[in-house]
Each structure stands twice: as structure tokens, then as C-alpha cells.
Amino acid sequence: MTKRSDGSEQLTVAGHPVYTFVGDKASGQTNGQNLNLNGGLWYAVSPAGTEIEGTSSTSARGGYGY
Structure with a gap:
């Protein structure tokens, strides 16, 4: 976490x-x-902070998002 200007x-x-x-x-x-x-x-x-490879919603392994 980081603190934003606001x-x-x-x-x-x-x-x-x-x-x-x-x-x-x-x-x-x-x-x-x-x-x-x-x-x-x-x-x-991913929740671990590693890039999820692929180019569409069908490629997200384990149902993770942003």
C-alpha cells in the first residue's frame, strides 16, 4: 500500500x-x-502479485481479476 496525495x-x-x-x-x-x-x-x-498471462477474460486462471 502507498499513500496517495489526497x-x-x-x-x-x-x-x-x-x-x-x-x-x-x-x-x-x-x-x-x-x-x-x-x-x-x-x-x-493474481492475488500473489504475479502477472496472469493471456489476452481475454477466458484466460484468467482461477477466476482472478485485476
Whole structure:
């Protein structure tokens, strides 16, 4: 966790902030996987903080999301 400028806390993995993807509507979806947005590559992570490989919601192993 890290503290944001507004005083709230932000979940981080290996020092990188973790966000939800607006295109995911259900648990386990990874529609934002491998998107190059805002100057960076985005990918889904497991609860352990490791990248979930694949490019669609059907590839999320174990039902994990962002």
C-alpha cells in the first residue's frame, strides 16, 4: 500500500499501483490485459502479485481479476 496525495491508500504490487478496468463487468474478466494505455502496458495480476498471462477474460486462471 502507498499513500496517495489526497491521503487515501492505494494498493500496490512491486511498487506499482493496482487498478480495476472499466471494461471488466464480472469477477475473473481480464479485458484490459496487455493494453497499451497512457504510456504503459497494463496486465492482470493474481492475488500473489504475479502477472496472469493471456489476452481475454477466458484466460484468467482461477477466476482472478485485476
